[in-house]
Amino acid sequence: MGNETQGSVSSKRILLALEGVSRIYGEEVPIHALRDISLGICAGEFLSIVGPSGSGKSTMLGLLGVLDLPSTGVIRIRDVDITKLGDPERSQLRGESIGFVFQQFHLIPHLTALGNVETALLYRGLPRRHRRDRAMGALRQVGLEHRHDHRPIQMSGGEQQRTAIARAIVTEPDVILADEPTGALDTSNALNVMEIFAGLRSSERAICIVTHDLDVAGLTDRRISMRDGRIERDEAAAVPR
Amino acid sequence: MRRILDLLGVAVSGLTARKIRTVLILLGPILGVAAIVAAIGINESSKGDLKAKLRELGTDLIVANAQDQIGGFGGDPRIPADAANRVSRLPDVTSVSGTHQLSNIVTLPFEEAYNYYRAFPVPVIATDLNLPETLDVPIVSGRFLNRFDVTTGARVAVIGRDLADEYGYLSGELRTIELGGKHYGVVGVLDYVLLEPSMDSAVFITFANAIADWEEEEADPSRLYIRAPTNTRYVAQEIPTVVSLGGPDGANTNVPTDLLDAQSQVDENLNNLTKLMGGLALIVGGVGIANVMSISVIQRSSEIGIRRALGHKRGTIASQFLIEALAVGVIGGFLGAGVGAGVVWMVSEVRDYTMVLSISGLFRWSLVSVGVAIVAGLYPSTKAARLEPLETLRLG
Numbered sequence: 091m092g093n094e095t096q097g098s099v100s101s102k103r104i105l106l107a108l109e110g111v112s113r114i115y116g117e118e119v120p121i122h123a124l125r126d127i128s129l130g131i132c133a134g135e136f137l138s139i140v141g142p143s144g145s146g147k148s149t150m151l152g153l154l155g156v157l158d159l160p161s162t163g164v165i166r167i168r169d170v171d172i173t174k175l176g177d178p179e180r181s182q183l184r185g186e187s188i189g190f191v192f193q194q195f196h197l198i199p200h201l202t203a204l205g206n207v208e209t210a211l212l213y214r215g216l217p218r219r220h221r222r223d224r225a226m227g228a229l230r231q232v233g234l235e236h237r238h239d240h241r242p243i244q245m246s247g248g249e250q251q252r253t254a255i256a257r258a259i260v261t262e263p264d265v266i267l268a269d270e271p272t273g274a275l276d277t278s279n280a281l282n283v284m285e286i287f288a289g290l291r292s293s294e295r296a297i298c299i300v301t302h303d304l305d306v307a308g309l310t311d312r313r314i315s316m317r318d319g320r321i322e323r324d325e326a327a328a329v330p331r
Numbered sequence: 332m333r334r335i336l337d338l339l340g341v342a343v344s345g346l347t348a349r350k351i352r353t354v355l356i357l358l359g360p361i362l363g364v365a366a367i368v369a370a371i372g373i374n375e376s377s378k379g380d381l382k383a384k385l386r387e388l389g390t391d392l393i394v395a396n397a398q399d400q401i402g403g404f405g406g407d408p409r410i411p412a413d414a415a416n417r418v419s420r421l422p423d424v425t426s427v428s429g430t431h432q433l434s435n436i437v438t439l440p441f442e443e444a445y446n447y448y449r450a451f452p453v454p455v456i457a458t459d460l461n462l463p464e465t466l467d468v469p470i471v472s473g474r475f476l477n478r479f480d481v482t483t484g485a486r487v488a489v490i491g492r493d494l495a496d497e498y499g500y501l502s503g504e505l506r507t508i509e510l511g512g513k514h515y516g517v518v519g520v521l522d523y524v525l526l527e528p529s530m531d532s533a534v535f536i537t538f539a540n541a542i543a544d545w546e547e548e549e550a551d552p553s554r555l556y557i558r559a560p561t562n563t564r565y566v567a568q569e570i571p572t573v574v575s576l577g578g579p580d581g582a583n584t585n586v587p588t589d590l591l592d593a594q595s596q597v598d599e600n601l602n603n604l605t606k607l608m609g610g611l612a613l614i615v616g617g618v619g620i621a622n623v624m625s626i627s628v629i630q631r632s633s634e635i636g637i638r639r640a641l642g643h644k645r646g647t648i649a650s651q652f653l654i655e656a657l658a659v660g661v662i663g664g665f666l667g668a669g670v671g672a673g674v675v676w677m678v679s680e681v682r683d684y685t686m687v688l689s690i691s692g693l694f695r696w697s698l699v700s701v702g703v704a705i706v707a708g709l710y711p712s713t714k715a716a717r718l719e720p721l722e723t724l725r726l727g
Contacts, residue, residue: 158721177644182644185642198634213337
């Protein structure tokens with residue numbers, strides 16, 4: 091299933107690993123959202139998780155993002171088994187290691203673009219000026235420096251998503267998890283966003299995009315196809331991009 | 332410290348982002364505190380004149396009246412001079428003055444007024460030299476009686492302020508008045524004596540003159556005024572014993588300001604009822620805070636989910652909402668105190684009251700508002716902290 095791919099990346103540093111992970115919802119009528127998944131995400135990877143609705147990709151995203159815990163199995167981030175951590179430690183690990191980008195952008199409406207990006211740096215003991223400088227740097231990286239004082243309602247969908255990307259990268263996380271990042275955008279903005287993701291690739295970081303859009307998945311180096319809570323295929327692009 | 336500053340910043344930004352909602356939440360504590368402060372303030376201010384008078388008079392003056400221990404009628408009980416000396420040596424007593432009102436003396440400012448002043452006699456009071464000091468009343472013109480007047484037996488008098496007005500006495504004027512046909516030089520005017528208004532239209536002479544001109548046998552007063560700033564009531568209880576020492580002489584004592592004090596306290600029950608009603612208003616305000624904030628938690632569930640996804644801990648989310656509630660309590664409490672104080676000032680102006688407002692009371696009720704807001708914020712903040720980010724973000 092995915093063993094070949096896992097084998098091929100084993101020489102790289104594994105940032106995030108799922109080992110025999112299952113996720114079952116409900117007690118009286120159990121629903122198996124994920125069944126015995128094993129997966130490794132390495133530094134430098136640009137991968138996508140694809141599958142139809144109900145295939146378990148959102149559940150996978152929740153687990154990869156430490157927003158949820160598996161029913162069985164182990165999830166490791168930086169070699170730490172997160173299933174053994176309490177909520178405060180998991181939250182801290184999430185804040186330090188994962189950057190999220192959501193389909194609906196999920197920006198805080200009453201904050202400016204700069205304020206939204208800065209939110210990711212709160213409670214880290216950083217002086218305000220330092221926080222602002224970093225947030226402004228992240229906005230510059232996505233080409234939105236000039237819109238830093240605009241609220242989400244004053245920005246286009248593409249700009250909102252780029253702000254969300256700036257928020258995801260400002261903490262310099264190990265893994266960026268993007269949930270249908272182009273789902274609410276037109277083709278032009280979608281391409282622009284995917285170009286930004288491609289430009290964010292580095293040897294220290296992995297980018298994982300969850301999507302049902304095969305065209306979007308086609309832009310990534312590794313594609314993990316899911317069906318009925320299992321990994322159906324885990325394949326590398328013929329020519330790595 | 333930075334963490335607290337971050338929390339404050341997020342809470343303030345949360346409150347300012349939704350101004351109408353914030354104003355609605357603030358109304359609870361504002362109205363509650365304003366109602367209590369206004370009701371208590373108006374109640375207190377309506378008694379403000381009495382309280383001001385009490386403050387002016389002090390509550391440490393004791394009056395001791397001579398009393399015949401046997402309880403006979405028609406006698407002329409006195410407090411012997413040596414008993415008065417004993418009273419003055421009590422440790423808590425700072426000043427003592429003895430007086431005795433003489434009877435059957437017709438006082439005339441001028442001859443033509445004989446019939447009027449015979450019908451309405453002016454009190455003539457023999458006094459020692461400490462009276463202004465003990466009563467804490469100044470001389471508004473001239474001087475009070477002194478040791479020279481006593482030793483020489485000079486016929487001099489000090490008059491009360493009302494009497495001075497009635498006589499048309501001018502400050503520094505050389506003037507005599509006639510006491511039972513004997514002329515006394517007026518040497519001074521005593522200011523108003525709030526506790527003994529009868530003294531305002533009295534004539535004061537020395538005991539030496541009383542003995543020489545009016546058949547007094549000894550300089551024994553029938554009344555003592557005693558100033559005891561500490562343990563006033565204890566001293567008042569002890570004086571009869573100190574005066575009598577088991578002998579026939581006796582005295583009963585009272586603290587004249589007690590009556591005023593009682594008058595100013597009569598509405599304590601009303602105050603308590605007001606506090607109870609205000610407390611209920613604050614609790615209703617607290618329920619309002621809990622209610623609106625709970626709705627706000629639902630409305631802001633997406634924001635909470637984002638913050639959790641960004642690594643903010645449950646405790647941080649709870650603190651954020653709790654600080655918002657705290658800010659509502661602080662702002663609402665102090666604004667309410669201000670509004671209440673304004674209402675008290677307005678009513679005092681309209682009704683011509685002496686405005687009475689306790690700053691510590693304003694502060695105390697503001698703090699109660701803060702407490703209510705914190706308790707009210709506990710439920711919504713716990714609810715916010717318990718939200719699962721996965722449920723609020725609606726992935727996929």
